[in-house]
Amino acid sequence: MTIDIEYVILRHLQMKLKAPFTTSFGTFQRKEFILVEVVDRDGVSGWGESVAFAAPWYSEETVKTNWHMLEDFLVPLALAEPIHHPEELAKRFSAIRQNNMAKAAIEGAVWDLYAKRLGVPLCQALGGTKKDIEVGVSIGIQPTVADLLQVIERYVAQGYRRIKVKIKPGWDVDVIRDVRRAFPDVPLMADANSAYTLADADRLKALDEFGLLMIEQPLAADDLLDHARLQPLLHTPICLDESIRSYDDARKALDLGSCRIINIKIGRVGGLWEAKRIHDLCAERGVPVWCGGMLEAGVGRAHNIAITTLENFALPGDTAASSHYWERDIITPEVEVQGGLIRVPDAPGIGYDVDRRQVERYTQFAKVFHRTATA
Ligand SMILES: O=C(O)CCC(=O)c1ccccc1C(=O)O
Ligand SMILES: [Mg+2]
Incomplete structure (x- = not known):
């Protein structure tokens, strides 16, 4: 070709x-x-x-x-x-x-x-096999906890497979406690986007009691070492996002024990080829990955769906429905979520027009x- x-x-x-x-x-x-x-x-x-x-x-x-x-x-x-x-x-x-x-x-x-x-569909060109992918939703910091609970309620009702809540110092332990009380069984995780340092270890440790699936990127983007120090102090698995920009970053993070889960974003790692290499490395090491989001429009969303069809994308990603973000997306049909699943399109390429x-x-x-x- x-x-x-x-x-x-x-x-x-x-x-x-x-x-x-x-x-x-x-x-x-x-x-x-x-x-x-x-x-x-x-x-x-x-x-x-x-x-x-x-x-x-x-x-x-x-x-x-x-x-x-x-x-x-x-x-x-x-x-x-x-x-x-x-x-x-x-x-x-x-x-x-x-x-x-x-x-x-x-x-x-x-x-x-x-x-x-x-x-062939892009997922097939990449070696993906899934016909449906499981998805979660990432929920931003809200004006009040009551607002947050209402928003979560809406997405739980829509069937999303896990809820991710953004946290930062002052919007963390008390908020997650209230969310957990209102939704005792919902698969839940928190994303800090590097808002903490190792000095906050006790605060992060306090999140252990809420049974989170993971805590995403608690510390600085360039700090694999401090993440490796933090992980043994927590029961909750650390998932790295900003820290992983390449296959080599992933290898080092796994060797150091900086995380137990990796969020793969195609853009952050330089493309689908590198994303696939990281996926394969994690599969060999028994480390699950999932596909993160960057508030993409339809084309980026379609690429995320395609890569998520690889087997070791074992956890629901952040690829929510088009209508979660946009009045009108740039692809037809738009990406729809039903029962927490996106049906992978089977038309050639990204599969959407x-x-x-x-x-x-x-x-x-x-x-x-x-x-x-x-x-
Ligand atoms: O819904 C999405 O596309 C993901 C939203 C999200 O969490 C996010 C949005 C913008 C920048 C960083 C992140 C992140 O995953 O850290
Ligand atoms: Mg993140």
Whole structure:
């Protein structure tokens, strides 16, 4: 199989979230992101989505740094030579340091095109087998505990398979106690987005009594060592998110005992190829993984669904329904959750149609890059 990309379109989109989403590091009202379309000689399109946010709170990447990396480095590399397998592109990109979300955006588009050319769904091209995936939902910090309980009630009623609550100092032990009292049996976890240090070990230890499935990223993103010190003090498994940016990070975290579960985000680790390698490593080590979310629009959501079909994505992810985030998503059909499950689409590639009318509506500006002009 040879993929000859004829041109690439970068579009800058902005979509308003249905409800503001608050984490320990800030509040999101809208999502700005880059949609990548790669088009081959026959006019077949592959789609990718950069998950970088407008501001560098979650990681150092932003929409603008991603645009710069794509325009000046990654798109020219993708156009430079034909591609026989997306892995080749991942290797080509390894000459460029980090900037994982930018790399993943275009690599994801090439994966979609690759699977479409093969005539198979993306999940199958990746080696996934599941026909349905189990999903949970991530719930932001709310104005009051009463608000939080009401929101949780709604998602439990919709059948979501686990509830994730964002925590930070001052919105943690008492909140989780109230949630647990109201929902004694719900599969529950907490995500701190690096809001604590090792000096808070007692506070984190106090969460042990609530039977959480895991506590996600309690300490700093660059601190595998302190996570390794914290984990033996807790009964609750630590799950790492921000700390894991590559296969090697995952290997080191598992060797050190920094976590017992890994959240895989395709963008954070630089693409589907690296995500699959981390999945396979964790499978060998008997460590379950799950797919995190970055408030994606439909294209990113479709990629998350595809990777989650790999077997060792053993825990429900954060890939909630389109309608949880958006009045109107950019794909048809939209992603729906029924009884806590998403049915994996079986059409070639990402398996959803990109709704060009909606894309147009949300696009603020765009730029086209032709092979002849760059290569
Ligand atoms: O619903 C989603 O897409 C996941 C929401 C979420 O938890 C999140 C949202 C924005 C930034 C970081 C995170 C996170 O997983 O830490
Ligand atoms: Mg997280």
